[in-house]
Amino acid sequence: MQRAVQGTRRLGGLSVILCLGCLVAAAQEDGAARKIVVDGSTTVGPIAKAFAGYYMAQNPDVNITVSESGSGNGAKSLINSTCDVADLSRFMKVKEFEAAVANGVCPVAHVVAMDGLAIVVNPRNPVQELSLAQVRDIYKGQIKNWSELGGPNVAIVKISRDTNSGTYETFESLVMDNEKIAPDTEYVGSNGAARQRVKSTPGAIGYVGLGFTKGVKRLLIDGVEATKENVASGRYPVARPLFMFTNGYPKLGTHLHAFVTLHLTSDGQEMIERKGYVPVTSYPAKARLVNDDES
Amino acid sequence: MRLGTRKVVDRSFTGLGIFSIALVSLALVILLTPIVVRGIGAVVFRATIEHDRVLMEHFERGNASTFAARNATAIAARAPVYEMLTAYEAQYGVDDFELEELREALQRLLGPAPDQSKPTLARDQFGATRWAQAQEAAHNVLYVQEWDYSDPTQFGVPVDVPRAKRFAGTPLESLFPYVSEHLDEMLQPHWTLYWGFLLDDSLDAHMFGGIWAEILGTLYLTIGAVLFAVPMGIISAIYLVEYAPDHWLIGVLRSCISTLAGVPSIVFGLFGLAFFINTAQVSKYFMAADSTGVSSKSILAGSLTLAILILPVIIRAAEEAIRAVPRTYKEAALSVGAGKWRTILTVMLPAALPGILTGIVISMGRAAGETAPIIFTAAVSVGRPLEVWQTLTQPTPALPWSVYNLCTEHTAADEIRHVQYGMVLTLVVLVLLLNTAAIILRARVSRRLAG
Numbered sequence: 149m150q151r152a153v154q155g156t157r158r159l160g161g162l163s164v165i166l167c168l169g170c171l172v173a174a175a176q177e178d179g180a181a182r183k184i185v186v187d188g189s190t191t192v193g194p195i196a197k198a199f200a201g202y203y204m205a206q207n208p209d210v211n212i213t214v215s216e217s218g219s220g221n222g223a224k225s226l227i228n229s230t231c232d233v234a235d236l237s238r239f240m241k242v243k244e245f246e247a248a249v250a251n252g253v254c255p256v257a258h259v260v261a262m263d264g265l266a267i268v269v270n271p272r273n274p275v276q277e278l279s280l281a282q283v284r285d286i287y288k289g290q291i292k293n294w295s296e297l298g299g300p301n302v303a304i305v306k307i308s309r310d311t312n313s314g315t316y317e318t319f320e321s322l323v324m325d326n327e328k329i330a331p332d333t334e335y336v337g338s339n340g341a342a343r344q345r346v347k348s349t350p351g352a353i354g355y356v357g358l359g360f361t362k363g364v365k366r367l368l369i370d371g372v373e374a375t376k377e378n379v380a381s382g383r384y385p386v387a388r389p390l391f392m393f394t395n396g397y398p399k400l401g402t403h404l405h406a407f408v409t410l411h412l413t414s415d416g417q418e419m420i421e422r423k424g425y426v427p428v429t430s431y432p433a434k435a436r437l438v439n440d441d442e443s
Numbered sequence: 444m445r446l447g448t449r450k451v452v453d454r455s456f457t458g459l460g461i462f463s464i465a466l467v468s469l470a471l472v473i474l475l476t477p478i479v480v481r482g483i484g485a486v487v488f489r490a491t492i493e494h495d496r497v498l499m500e501h502f503e504r505g506n507a508s509t510f511a512a513r514n515a516t517a518i519a520a521r522a523p524v525y526e527m528l529t530a531y532e533a534q535y536g537v538d539d540f541e542l543e544e545l546r547e548a549l550q551r552l553l554g555p556a557p558d559q560s561k562p563t564l565a566r567d568q569f570g571a572t573r574w575a576q577a578q579e580a581a582h583n584v585l586y587v588q589e590w591d592y593s594d595p596t597q598f599g600v601p602v603d604v605p606r607a608k609r610f611a612g613t614p615l616e617s618l619f620p621y622v623s624e625h626l627d628e629m630l631q632p633h634w635t636l637y638w639g640f641l642l643d644d645s646l647d648a649h650m651f652g653g654i655w656a657e658i659l660g661t662l663y664l665t666i667g668a669v670l671f672a673v674p675m676g677i678i679s680a681i682y683l684v685e686y687a688p689d690h691w692l693i694g695v696l697r698s699c700i701s702t703l704a705g706v707p708s709i710v711f712g713l714f715g716l717a718f719f720i721n722t723a724q725v726s727k728y729f730m731a732a733d734s735t736g737v738s739s740k741s742i743l744a745g746s747l748t749l750a751i752l753i754l755p756v757i758i759r760a761a762e763e764a765i766r767a768v769p770r771t772y773k774e775a776a777l778s779v780g781a782g783k784w785r786t787i788l789t790v791m792l793p794a795a796l797p798g799i800l801t802g803i804v805i806s807m808g809r810a811a812g813e814t815a816p817i818i819f820t821a822a823v824s825v826g827r828p829l830e831v832w833q834t835l836t837q838p839t840p841a842l843p844w845s846v847y848n849l850c851t852e853h854t855a856a857d858e859i860r861h862v863q864y865g866m867v868l869t870l871v872v873l874v875l876l877l878n879t880a881a882i883i884l885r886a887r888v889s890r891r892l893a894g
Contacts, residue, residue, distance in 0.1 A: 198564060200825050214825040422562070
């Protein structure tokens with residue numbers, strides 16, 4: 149009897165090991181080519197998520213995961229080889245390049261879209277337009293009340309992104325001219341959070357990517373509206389490209405290659421436009437009227 | 444103390460007790476009511492024909508004949524709207540900003556126009572799927588929100604301007620009364636029980652579909668954490684109770700374990716990132732040697748991090764439970780000639796099992812709900828539900844992280860509040876089930892041991 153019990157136990161142990169072995173083998177087969185890990189900017193996030201959803205629907209055996217931890221963290225992930233694609237809403241810094249090369253990683257930039265930095269206020273705020281210098285003075289703390297700008301007598305609540313953000317760095321160089329942002333500024337961790345804060349605070353001002361302006365009011369900057377045309381032509385003063393970085397140029401024919409070149413297809417362009425960004429390509433927009441069998 | 448004073452003190456103490464219990468119950472009700480009510484709203488709600496369309500096209504579910512009948516009525520009801528649009532375009536041309544805006548508002552309500560090619564994004568392929576959303580979308584078709592800034596010293600006031608005004612005297616003028624009168628026919632509202640909310644994949648970052656990937660991810664992470672933490676925890680507890688000498692070093696070790704229980708969970712998260720992902724690269728162990736895959740976040744790394752988080756709780760619970768076993772059990776076992784190891788394995792541990800199990804299940808509840816440790820080690824905002832073997836190398840969406848992510852980072856956070864509430868309710872119910880399981884298990888094991 150006891151021997152039988154021992155036998156079963158041994159069998160049990162053996163099968164557990166076998167199962168583990170199968171798991172490991174399956175994982176090995178699965179691990180590499182069919183997973184794409186995307187990390188980084190919260191501004192590029194909506195594009196990456198749309199691309200991931202689109203690509204996974206077409207390739208049921210591929211798993212693309214997207215997380216939005218900020219441009220700085222995205223760059224770190226690529227440097228440490230913990231992601232395949234790093235979303236950045238700014239270009240990679242020299243220091244990051246050096247760290248990457250020291251780790252044997254060679255960052256290659258793919259510009260996926262153009263984006264304007266919308267300066268936004270609560271829709272109840274009557275102010276419609278500011279000059280770049282005025283925005284700078286607000287964030288420097290020299291203009292403290294909306295009444296100084298022709299608005300109601302309410303203190304200005306300044307909302308900024310955290311320093312890990314690419315959007316923050318764009319703002320710092322294009323708007324602030326690298327002058328210091330006043331210490332009473334409130335820092336938030338994502339585009340969505342900045343929008344929510346401005347949306348719920350009548351006296352707030354903030355800056356977000358073009359995809360995040362629902363429910364808040366975009367201000368005209370130096371008389372120019374942050375439209376797609378103005379961003380693409382460079383007339384809108386606070387515009388920047390959005391990047392996806394990979395380690396080396398991805399091997400042709402791989403899922404990774406298809407993913408980071410998706411923005412060059414007309415479907416990719418449509419997704420970028422619908423998310424509120426400006427595509428780098430200029431195919432004619434998808435025809436609303438279907439011309440039956442013209443082609 | 445005089446008897447009278449003692450009575451007064453006694454009564455006021457009782458009163459205070461009742462008061463605090465009432466306060467706690469009130470807080471619970473205030474907290475749980477919206478979670479339960481709005482969470483259930485994610486599953487039981489008034490759906491429109493567009494909801495049925497999502498299910499038919501993407502999940503191949505639903506009663507085809509009912510759908511066809513409803514769809515036919517809806518299409519017939521919508522036809523005049525598109526006829527009016529065509530008539531307007533024939534007269535005024537298509538290059539018109541206000542027409543664009545109206546078409547966009549109509550697309551939000553009814554989905555793409557019949558003469559439109561299929562949009563790429565799922566959120567553009569369908570109209571409003573929930574009746575509450577549909578009413579809001581209809582309002583946006585009928586009115587344009589403008590702001591009255593006539594007094595620049597005050598904040599503006601929202602004004603709803605009827606869109607009909609803009610199109611007065613054109614073929615579109617009658618579109619607006621038509622939409623408000625025939626909304627029901629165009630969208631076919633009906634009560635539905637969308638059980639697929641729990642078992643469907645999400646579509647277009649939670650615009651439609653369910654939260655299966657999140658639920659599965661949370662289950663994997665919890666089970667993984669327990670798999671790692673329980674053996675280690677019990678063995679440590681046995682060592683601490685039965686083998687550890689009475690030495691000051693052991694005292695230090697004990698207080699270290701207690702301290703570990705008080706460390707903020709984000710610290711574990713950062714430790715997991717630095718150690719399991721960057722240094723040990725656990726996600727790479729299970730890839731082929733020539734693999735180009737990166738050492739990304741994975742359920743494995745997340746489970747290991749959560750395991751460290753719950754380890755002190757399990758050690759403490761197991762230690763207490765083993766210590767509580769009567770000395771006589773052990774002495775009896777030893778006196779009939781059992782060795783120390785055998786005594787522990789066959790007498791002490793079974794007797795301590797109820798206590799240990801309670802500790803395990805409580806820590807499972809903690810592991811399921813923790814957010815900070817998985818941010819850097821396992822959780823992502825978009826991803827598929829994983830197969831078991833993929834847990835070794837791939838990250839996953841998980842309930843606690845997705846709740847946070849949806850309300851802070853999602854571009855359409857306000858439109859998908861019901862998904863957030865649904866996720867919160869699911870998580871609360873999951874933890875509640877675990878705790879109930881603990882109570883039942885404990886009662887059963889105790890009864891068996893007693894009998």
